[in-house]
Amino acid sequence: MRAVDIIGVGMFPFGVHKTTPLVEMGVRAAVEAIKDAGVKPSQINIGFFANMQAGNLTKEFTTGQAVMWGAGVNKVPVFNIENACTSGASATTLAMMSIASGQYDLALVVGAEKLNVPFVPLLNPSMRDINVLEGNVVINGFAQRAVRHMYEYGTTKEQLAMVDVKNRRNALLNPKAKFFNKPVTLEEVLGSTMMSDPLTKLSCCPNSDGAAALVLCAAELSSRYTTRPIHLKASVLVSGVFDEWPDMQTFEEDQRAGRTAYETAGLGPEDVSAAECHDAFTICEVMHTENLGFCPIGEGGPFVESGATSLGGKIPVNVSGGLLGKGHPLGATAAAQIVEGVIQLRGEAGDRQVEGAKVFLTECMGAELRGDAKTCTVNILTV
Amino acid sequence: MSSDLKPMLDGIFEVGPPPRLLGAECPICERKFFPKPIVCPHCLEDVKEIKLNTEGTVYSFSILRIPNMLYKYPQPYASGYIDLDGDNIRVYGLFDPEKTEEIAIGQRVTLKVGQIGIGLDGEECLRYYFTPVDGGGK
Known part of the structure; x- marks a missing residue:
């Protein structure tokens, strides 16, 4: 299997873009990534487009080909990927496999989502799911x-x-995080509308629109295009167990995906400089820091309180602002986490730069079946 | 309870009295399931229908305070996971809308069936729910 690098990244700002169509957001992120990579669109061999809700909300399907062609990529295989919140990372895993196998040299990944439409229902994975019916x-x-x-x-x-x-404080330092543009206090979070105890409105990520894109390249060819490739050491996707005994206090999927990713990369949690994780709700980040091995199980609360996950701390988490700070354009989210990793490892993150970052981990998790995550991804990037 | 109301899905519970959840057991590996799977996902064999235990203990729960228009549940309402006595199975269910604030981890609950919300066809329907044993009174 061949080693794989990321040589270009792009992002359409996460925020409210009521008048910008889904395809345009995807195209703009893709064009930025292609130009950043220093490749021509005609050199891209294969494309993967990640989106979750276009069929429901804007009544579009097989959108990837329109996005790719908008960025000058045609004729080559294009796959449309839906894997809930991990769609963008799932697409990245497929892109990595396509290059690692030796079959393709340059792959384009684009994740895009438009959620700010007139009516967005409460999300559920299936109207016939017994848990949803109950x-x-x-x-x-x-x-x-x-x-x-x-x-x-x-x-x-x-x-x-x-x-x-x-995460709201981090988002203020990210020019691509355009949803809030202001910080929040502890009192405001605790005092906002109670949604589902103990989660208040500000404990939940908002619905952003946005897009993110990556150009992946066979590592043996990266030097043709760039002097600063970022190595994609592991790109792991797992599904849940779904048995009759769901566990609500740990993320078994994180542990399993993390273990595989660490083993593949030859690294451990102690090597990770900074991480992005699926903080769709505040509790999620607390549990991810535990289950990815950054702190012992059960100590995620004191860990965030200690400042260990803040910028300048032991292992900064969600320095981009995360989902809570940037919002959560579902199909774009996990690709944007990897974009943040590349920017951090290049040392281009400006005021939110993690000093001396060498290893970056991204985790995402999506949808639920029988109390387990349907899909969970862990990617590890290195300089 | 109006007798012409239908369960929100067929094959999930018996209305009773007494109400019973309809689960399944694999004749090969003896695992129990709720709801009944198409086949045992471990053995790929047909499963046999069983009636699950009606009492259990709350494992975790949530109280949704915003409107859920999907099935027009009461506002607020509690739902969560219940460990059924003896069946070695953790099921998801609504809690008694009249006793929302009494639900807690470790609370002993028992199965009931009544009209809650609407079904897939948009009509009022029967759902199973769990209520504190001995009427609660926390």
Whole structure:
């Protein structure tokens, strides 16, 4: 198998873009990534387009080909990928496999999502799912994890709220994070509308529009295009267990995907300089820091409170602003996490730069079946 | 309870009285399931229908305070996971809309069936839910 690099990244700012069509956001991110990579569109051998809700919300399908052609890529194989919140990372895994296999040399990944349409229903994975018919919606699943985590480990609602305060502060340093453009206080997070106890409105990521793109290249060819390739050491996708005994206080999928990614990269959690994770709700980040091995299980609350995950801390988490700070354009989110990793490892992150970053981990998780995550991804990037 | 209301899905529970959840057991590996799977996903064999235990303990729960128009549940409502006695199975369910604030981890609950919300066809329907044993009173 061949080693794979990331040689170009692009991003259409995450925010509210009511008048910008889905395809345009994807095209603009793709063009930025292609130019950043220093390649011509005609050199791209294969394309992967990630999106989750276009069929529901803007009534579009097989959108990838329109996005790719908008950025000058035609004729080559294009795949349209839907894997909930991990769609962008799932597309990246496929792009990596296509190059590692030796079959293709240059792959384009684009993730894009448009959520700011007149009516967005509460998300659920299937109207016929028995848990959905019995009252489960996405926020409830994470509230149940928060309730269990607080019961089992003594995590406090203040510690949960600190995740949002931190990520909103980080987002202010990211010119591509355009949703809030202002910080938030602990009191504001705790005092906002109660959605599903203990998660308040500001404990939940908002619905952003946006897009992110990556150009992947066979490592043996990267020097033709760039002097600063970022190495994609591991790109792992796993599915849940789905058995009769769902566990609400750990993320088994994180542990399993993380273990495979660390082994593939020949690295461990102690080597990670900084990370992005799926902080769709505050409790998520607390649990991800535990289950990816950054702190012991049950200690994610004190870990965020200690400042370990803040910029300048032991292992900064969601320095881009995360989902809480940037919003969550579903199909674009996991690709944007990898874009942030590349920017950080190049040392181009400006005021939010993690000093001396050498290893960057991104984690994402999407949709639920029988109390487990349907899909979970871990990517590890190195300089 | 109005007798012409239908369960929100067929084959999920018996209305009773007493109400019972309809699960399944694999004759090969003896694992229990809820709801009944198409085949046992471990053995790929046909499963046999069983009636699950009606009492259990709350494992975790949430109280949704914003409107959920999907199935027009009461606002607020509680739902979550219940570990059923003896069946070695953790099921998801609504909690008694009249006792939302009484639900807690470790609370002993028992199965009931009643009209809650609407079904896939948009009509009022029956759902199963769990209520605190001995009427609660936390």
